[in-house]
Amino acid sequence: MTAKKTVYSLFMSFLVLSLAACSSTPSDVAKVSAKEDKKSNEVHTAHWTYEGKTGPEHWADLNPEFAACTNGKEQSPINIETAQVIEGEEIADLAINYKPTSVTLSNNGHTIQGTPANPDNSIVIDNKEYKLAQFHFHTPSEHQINGQNFDMELHFVHKDVNGQLAVLGLMIKEGASNPYLEEAWSGIPTEVTTEDVQLTEPIDIMSLLPKDIDTFRYNGSLTTPPCSEAVKWVVLETPIEMSKEQIDTFRKIFPDNHRPILPLNQREVKED
Incomplete structure (x- = not known):
């Protein structure tokens, strides 16, 4: 393979990976963000009661x-x-x-x-x-x-x-x-x-x-x-x-x- 073809091949591989990454990033980030927000909200609104595993001894x-x-x-x-x-x-x-x-x-x-x-x-x-x-x-x-x-x-x-x-x-x-x-x-x-x-x-x-x-x-x-x-x-x-x-x-x-x-x-x- 010539040097020119090698450079072209590497460039195309990089381009494909970049496009794939770009196409998946928004939804993936949204999913991760949603999970983090949900986790943060669950911690912030931790359910507590007056009995059992969520009672005073476990607050x-x-x-x-x-x-x-x-x-x-x-x-x-x-x-x-x-x-x-x-x-x-x-x-x-x-x-x-x-x-x-x-x-x-x-x-x-x-x-x-x-x-x-x-x-x-x-x-x-x-x-x-x-x-x-x-x-x-x-x-x-x-x-x-x-x-x-x-x-x-x-x-x-x-x-x-x-x-x-x-x-x-x-x-x-x-x-x-x-x-x-x-x-x-x-x-x-x-x-x-x-x-x-x-x-x-x-x-x-x-x-x-x-x-x-x-x-x-x-x-x-x-x-x-x-x-x-x-x-x-x-x-x-x-x-x-x-x-x-x-x-x-x-x-x-x-x-x-x-x-x-x-x-x-x-x-x-x-x-x-």
């Missing part, structure tokens, strides 16, 4: 972003032993500024969540304001007091301008019907929602709280994945009441949606 295995659920040293909830609570020391001032507000409800598959329309609901801790972002429910209570759970627990989740969180925890025990939650319970979504349910009447959030606002304070975390820490916890000492019928209404949707107790480790619980 950290479901997504690297959930590592704090196992490795964190300041996790919530905790058991509050009143005999070990520190009294008499200075504690950050607390002001609760809640007003009646329109609320939408959603069922996210883990709890019933209420989102207030009024942006002015807030708490102030040590002169720092935290705006109320949402509130939701757990049964049984996530926190314990002297080793005992309550029937339910209500969490008011707040956020400051820097995204730092503060959660106000309110224990609920079986007793009289709670009139301030009647409107919410009448519209409670029993299935996972794609759109929030607008309540027809506002909720007087301040009236949900007990008259006695004594609190326990400690540094903790979110009680659901990703279990992020640096959360200021304010747990009210005095529980409120809901009727057995109201509690059962929630439990028919979520029989058990609480995270078990975590070690206190080196933290302190203070009382105001």
Whole structure:
């Protein structure tokens, strides 16, 4: 074969390979990209529950972003032993500024969540304001007091301008019907929602709280994945009441949606 023919043959082979590569690249890249996007989306929306292989003991295995659920040293909830609570020391001032507000409800598959329309609901801790972002429910209570759970627990989740969180925890025990939650319970979504349910009447959030606002304070975390820490916890000492019928209404949707107790480790619980 002459040198000219050899060069021509090599050129044609290269051209064929190049055309083949070019013709397959878009679809192949699209397939790979789709697989990567799907994998990324699956990691981002890792399915977690309160039982079995996707329950609290395995949350950290479901997504690297959930590592704090196992490795964190300041996790919530905790058991509050009143005999070990520190009294008499200075504690950050607390002001609760809640007003009646329109609320939408959603069922996210883990709890019933209420989102207030009024942006002015807030708490102030040590002169720092935290705006109320949402509130939701757990049964049984996530926190314990002297080793005992309550029937339910209500969490008011707040956020400051820097995204730092503060959660106000309110224990609920079986007793009289709670009139301030009647409107919410009448519209409670029993299935996972794609759109929030607008309540027809506002909720007087301040009236949900007990008259006695004594609190326990400690540094903790979110009680659901990703279990992020640096959360200021304010747990009210005095529980409120809901009727057995109201509690059962929630439990028919979520029989058990609480995270078990975590070690206190080196933290302190203070009382105001």
